[in-house]
Amino acid sequence: MAAVLILAGHNAYAYDDGDFQIWHTEIQEVKTGKDTKLTLEEEFRWADNANDFYYHHYDASLSLQLSKNLSLGIGYRQIYEKKSGKFKEENQPNWLATIYWDLWGCEFEDRSRLEYRHFDYQTDLWRYRNKLTLKLPLKFSKLEIQPYVSDETFFEFQGSTFTRNRFFAGLSMNIKKNIKAESYYLLQNSKSQHKWPKINVFGIKIKLSF
Numbered sequence: 001m002a003a004v005l006i007l008a009g010h011n012a013y014a015y016d017d018g019d020f021q022i023w024h025t026e027i028q029e030v031k032t033g034k035d036t037k038l039t040l041e042e043e044f045r046w047a048d049n050a051n052d053f054y055y056h057h058y059d060a061s062l063s064l065q066l067s068k069n070l071s072l073g074i075g076y077r078q079i080y081e082k083k084s085g086k087f088k089e090e091n092q093p094n095w096l097a098t099i100y101w102d103l104w105g106c107e108f109e110d111r112s113r114l115e116y117r118h119f120d121y122q123t124d125l126w127r128y129r130n131k132l133t134l135k136l137p138l139k140f141s142k143l144e145i146q147p148y149v150s151d152e153t154f155f156e157f158q159g160s161t162f163t164r165n166r167f168f169a170g171l172s173m174n175i176k177k178n179i180k181a182e183s184y185y186l187l188q189n190s191k192s193q194h195k196w197p198k199i200n201v202f203g204i205k206i207k208l209s210f
Contacts, residue, residue, distance in 0.1 A: 015047045017197040022050045023186070027207040035065040039075075047199070054082040061096065071098045077115075091118045105137035126157040135172075143173040164190045170203070180207045 025043040032038050038060070045055035061075030073096040080087045098111040113129040131152035139146050147170070154164035170184025186201035 015052075015199070017195075019047055019199045020049050021199050021201045022046045023201050023203040025203070025205040027205065029207060029209045031210065032062070036062065037065075038062055052082075056080045056087075061094075063096070069100050071100075072096065073098075088119075088121055092116065107135040107137075109133040109135075123158075127163075128155045128157070129153070130155075131166075133168075143175065145171050145173045147171055161191070164188065178209045180209070181205065182207075 023043060023045045025041060028040045030038045030040075039062075041057075041059040041061075043055075043057050043059075044053065046052060047054045057077055057079040059075060059077040061073050063071050063073035065071045075094045075096065077090075077092040077094060079090040079092060081090065082088075092115050094113055094115045096111060096113050098109060100110075101108050109132070111129075111131045111133075113131070115127045115129065117125040117127060119125075129152060131150055133148055133150040135146055135148045148168075149170075150166075150168040152166040152168075153162065154166075155161070156163050165188070167187045168184050170182050172180065172182045175181050182203075182205040184201075184203045184205075186203055187198060188201065189196045189198045
């Protein structure tokens with residue numbers, strides 16, 4: 001099993017340590033009931049100093065807002081990622097729970113995500129992700145530009161291994177009533193054998209709400 005994890009890490013990170021990447025995400029959010037919503041997401045990633053298109057996913061999830069401070073969700077993600085020069089598929093059902101709270105004017109969001117990662121070319125894996133986000137109590141201009149920081153950790157059940165960390169620093173804004181956008185910098189470190197190579201990402205998210 002350790003060999004599988006090492007191989008997976010090696011294939012996914014054939015780019016140079018410190019590589020610059022661009023990630024672009026498009027989200028459509030549809031309110032399906034008083035406390036439920038359907039979210040559709042598509043993401044594209046370019047690596048090798050943003051010259052190589054290597055990753056694409058589709059994601060659909062349904063969430064239920066149980067209270068002001070808690071939401072639960074279930075989703076499915078289909079991933080195509082270039083490994084050894086070919087795009088390979090991963091099918092990923094996932095379960096989510098998010099806790100919200102306010103403190104000293106700041107907004108906090110703590111998301112837990114459990115993923116079952118199914119592959120046709122390697123052993124299936126279970127993975128847990130936790131993402132903690134802090135939105136600062138500052139908003140600028142008519143676009144209500146708001147700074148935020150996030151930290152996300154990845155934990156593989158097989159071998160009880162901490163495999164990845166992502167740190168985000170970004171700005172969210174309201175373009176129009178139903179259109180929101182984010183731009184962010186992401187520093188990611190991923191375990192590969194006994195090293196932790198990093199990537200630097202400039203990311204953009206566009207979200208439409210209906």
